[in-house]
Amino acid sequence: MVWMVLFGGVPHQEGYTGQLDKSKLPLISLKVEEYNGLIFASFDKDIMSLDEWLGRAKPWIDLFMKQGAGWPVKTMGEHKFTFPGNWKIQLENTTDAYHFPIVHKSFLDSVDAETQNTFDFVEGAGFVEDLGHGHSVMVMIPELVDLDEGLDAPIPERFAELAAELAKDYPDEQVRKIVRAVGGSGFNLNLFPNLACSMAFFRVLRPLSVTETEIRHIAIGMDGGPDIANEVRLRLHEHFQGPMGFGTPDDAEAWDRVQRGSLAGKDISILLNRGLGHEARREDGNLFSDVSAETGMRAAYRQWLIAMSEEAGA
Amino acid sequence: MSITLQDAISLITLEADMLDHGDFHDWLKLYTPEGRYVVPIDPDVEDFEKVLNYAYDDAEMREKRVVRLLSGRSISAAPPARTVRLLSRYRMLESSDTHCTLRCAQMLQELRQGRVHDYAANLNYRLEMTEDGLKIALKVVRLLISTEALTAVSYIL
Numbered sequence: 131m132v133w134m135v136l137f138g139g140v141p142h143q144e145g146y147t148g149q150l151d152k153s154k155l156p157l158i159s160l161k162v163e164e165y166n167g168l169i170f171a172s173f174d175k176d177i178m179s180l181d182e183w184l185g186r187a188k189p190w191i192d193l194f195m196k197q198g199a200g201w202p203v204k205t206m207g208e209h210k211f212t213f214p215g216n217w218k219i220q221l222e223n224t225t226d227a228y229h230f231p232i233v234h235k236s237f238l239d240s241v242d243a244e245t246q247n248t249f250d251f252v253e254g255a256g257f258v259e260d261l262g263h264g265h266s267v268m269v270m271i272p273e274l275v276d277l278d279e280g281l282d283a284p285i286p287e288r289f290a291e292l293a294a295e296l297a298k299d300y301p302d303e304q305v306r307k308i309v310r311a312v313g314g315s316g317f318n319l320n321l322f323p324n325l326a327c328s329m330a331f332f333r334v335l336r337p338l339s340v341t342e343t344e345i346r347h348i349a350i351g352m353d354g355g356p357d358i359a360n361e362v363r364l365r366l367h368e369h370f371q372g373p374m375g376f377g378t379p380d381d382a383e384a385w386d387r388v389q390r391g392s393l394a395g396k397d398i399s400i401l402l403n404r405g406l407g408h409e410a411r412r413e414d415g416n417l418f419s420d421v422s423a424e425t426g427m428r429a430a431y432r433q434w435l436i437a438m439s440e441e442a443g444a
Numbered sequence: 445m446s447i448t449l450q451d452a453i454s455l456i457t458l459e460a461d462m463l464d465h466g467d468f469h470d471w472l473k474l475y476t477p478e479g480r481y482v483v484p485i486d487p488d489v490e491d492f493e494k495v496l497n498y499a500y501d502d503a504e505m506r507e508k509r510v511v512r513l514l515s516g517r518s519i520s521a522a523p524p525a526r527t528v529r530l531l532s533r534y535r536m537l538e539s540s541d542t543h544c545t546l547r548c549a550q551m552l553q554e555l556r557q558g559r560v561h562d563y564a565a566n567l568n569y570r571l572e573m574t575e576d577g578l579k580i581a582l583k584v585v586r587l588l589i590s591t592e593a594l595t596a597v598s599y600i601l
């Protein structure tokens with residue numbers, strides 16, 4: 131009978147002669163909570179509140195949502211793809227700055243010198259910070275953390291045409307705000323276990339098996355904002371993301387090679403100690419290190435270990 | 445005289461041959477300067493500029509794509525995927541002496557890193573007669589599985 135639920139009802143209920151109590155046979159419900167437009171769900175009814183779970187990651191979600199430039203953030207379609215590897219290598223990826231100049235050489239070749247300079251962050255002033263509960267943030271471009279600030283900064287050349295178009299309909303300050311939002315945030319927020327607010331898009335990962343993972347790269351835009359600005363965002367997303375982008379296929383290739391490398395043996399070491407030597411603690415207790423540190427990976431694996439060893443409440 | 449189906453087929457099978465054999469610089473010359481190469485996600489969309497696609501390439505992006513594939517600096521394209529594609533089931537939808545639209549089926553098999561992938565697609569073309577002969581003004585690759593999860597495609601469909 132169970133599958134009948136899918137068709138919206140039980141046929142010929144008299145056949146149960148009073149022995150069918152539908153109130154005792156509901157669909158499985160999840161615990162669902164929302165924060166700043168992001169909806170989270172858990173099968174665990176006893177899990178801590180979302181507020182507590184997100185904790186110190188919340189201000190970073192708020193910063194990420196500034197990409198609405200005053201409008202609400204909306205989703206604008208997604209790229210969905212799989213790669214033949216374990217989900218944790220993708221979990222690491224969002225908090226890994228040092229792969230960028232190596233794995234994404236061909237993407238960097240395809241953008242102008244000013245943009246190359248913006249993405250040259252590995253030896254810059256950025257940082258990685260452990261936000262608790264496995265969450266972390268990697269700040270790559272400190273000037274682009276708060277999109278409401280620095281509005282008097284020069285408009286990058288690649289957005290000059292968009293800015294000129296927008297200037298026909300919007301005052302200068304709003305043009306600058308929209309253009310800054312279009313360029314995306316300067317950080318990746320990694321929310322354990324499967325969501326990343328990654329510079330200018332959402333990344334959702336789903337393990338299909340030990341050796342296969344599905345990834346969604348969800349494009350975002352300004353809900354009610356100018357079409358021309360949202361279209362520039364779409365073109366930027368297509369340029370890097372997705373199975374035919376100039377970035378994602380090279381990431382997927384790297385994950386594939388890591389997966390194959392992991393078959394070399396059970397006793398090989400996996401180094402996660404990058405940046406440990408100069409890791410320090412902020413006043414609020416957060417561990418942090420330089421932008422290329424593996425502080426975020428260590429945060430995620432600590433939480434993963436808690437989940438896998440069922441040390442509830444730890 | 446209207447563009448014939450035979451002329452149209454000659455051009456698009458030439459394109460298929462170039463893509464399978466890595467003649468990417470010659471491939472660029474098959475398009476008009478304003479031409480578009482599009483791989484949409486939404487099977488019903490016509491206004492590609494307004495939505496997210498897998499690829500929405502103008503001349504500049506096509507050229508960048510070719511540079512990337514040939515540069516040796518992209519690990520997903522070095523070594524490159526090998527492909528064999530077959531075009532068939534051609535139908536001319538509209539034809540005049542200046543332009544035509546046609547569609548056909550494409551079956552493509554890809555081999556990379558010891559793995560084989562198959563991609564079936566409907567191809568929609570708009571061709572234009574120019575001073576330099578017949579050129580591609582629009583190619584739309586409508587993958588059968590466009591709304592499913594793909595794997596990395598580091599070549600030109």
Ligand SMILES: [Fe+2]
Nearest residue numbers: 229230233381
């Ligand atoms: Fe990457």
